[in-house]
Amino acid sequence: MIKLYQFDPAFGLPNASPFCMKLETYLRMAGLPFEIVPRASLFKAPKGKMPYIEDDGKRIGDTTFVIYYLKATYGDKLDGGLTPEQRAIALAFQRLMEENLYWAVVYTRWIEPEGFALTRAAFFGTLPVPAKWFVPWLARRGIAKELHGHGIGRHDAFEIHDIGRRDITALADFLGDKPFFMGDAPCALDATAYAFLANILWVPVESPLKQHAQSYPQLEAYCRRMRSRFFADR
Numbered sequence: 623m624i625k626l627y628q629f630d631p632a633f634g635l636p637n638a639s640p641f642c643m644k645l646e647t648y649l650r651m652a653g654l655p656f657e658i659v660p661r662a663s664l665f666k667a668p669k670g671k672m673p674y675i676e677d678d679g680k681r682i683g684d685t686t687f688v689i690y691y692l693k694a695t696y697g698d699k700l701d702g703g704l705t706p707e708q709r710a711i712a713l714a715f716q717r718l719m720e721e722n723l724y725w726a727v728v729y730t731r732w733i734e735p736e737g738f739a740l741t742r743a744a745f746f747g748t749l750p751v752p753a754k755w756f757v758p759w760l761a762r763r764g765i766a767k768e769l770h771g772h773g774i775g776r777h778d779a780f781e782i783h784d785i786g787r788r789d790i791t792a793l794a795d796f797l798g799d800k801p802f803f804m805g806d807a808p809c810a811l812d813a814t815a816y817a818f819l820a821n822i823l824w825v826p827v828e829s830p831l832k833q834h835a836q837s838y839p840q841l842e843a844y845c846r847r848m849r850s851r852f853f854a855d856r
């Protein structure tokens with residue numbers, strides 16, 4: 623059975639990491655049997671990031687490569703029917719969320735004081751003293767460096783919110799009144815979209831990104847549709 627290593631749930635979501643939630647969603651959508659390994663260690667992750675899987679003696683990191691592996695090994699029921707044009711669009715939206723919107727979300731959770739207070743409590747609240755006094759601040763410093771390296775961290779708050787809001791607008795406009803991102807049937811892009819949108823709409827961080835996403839009722843309806851179809855047990 624596939625073993626899924628990821629962070630423990632937080633913020634009332636299956637996972638407060640959009641990448642962990644993406645992979646768990648994908649596994650559920652693809653109907654692949656898996657078990658979640660509780661209290662997984664980041665230090666054992668093959669790429670130093672969560673999530674990763676173990677299957678048939680192999681450890682694979684990075685959701686994109688994990689999904690390539692799963693498709694190659696167990697078949698591709700979700701994306702098999704997409705046209706080349708739809709595949710291109712799906713890839714572009716995946717990258718929009720994972721390589722751009724993600725960093726705007728990270729900024730609101732880790733750098734903005736209200737977001738960081740919630741992140742600190744949710745992710746580090748159970749750490750023993752004295753670790754809980756300094757580990758969150760060390761992690762925050764590392765994330766500030768990553769944001770700077772990515773480039774988004776060089777902008778001011780208004781600009782970062784604006785970048786994130788425009789991504790959310792593109793998602794909402796493209797989804798429109800379709801039930802799923804590529805039409806009537808869910809595809810792998812929906813695993814990413816649900817994970818990212820739920821991690822904006824359904825978290826306690828009251829960011830301008832959340833407010834903006836809330837202004838598009840189709841995004842809330844979409845997340846509810848995905849939850850009832852694939853997470854009815856949670």
Ligand SMILES: N[C@@H](CCC(=O)N[C@@H](CS)C(=O)NCC(=O)O)C(=O)O
Nearest residue numbers: 639640641670671672673684685686
């Ligand atoms: N490209 C990776 C991104 C994974 C990622 O950024 N994971 C974050 C959590 S959302 C992480 O593990 N961060 C810990 C760290 O960077 O130390 C994927 O698709 O899996």
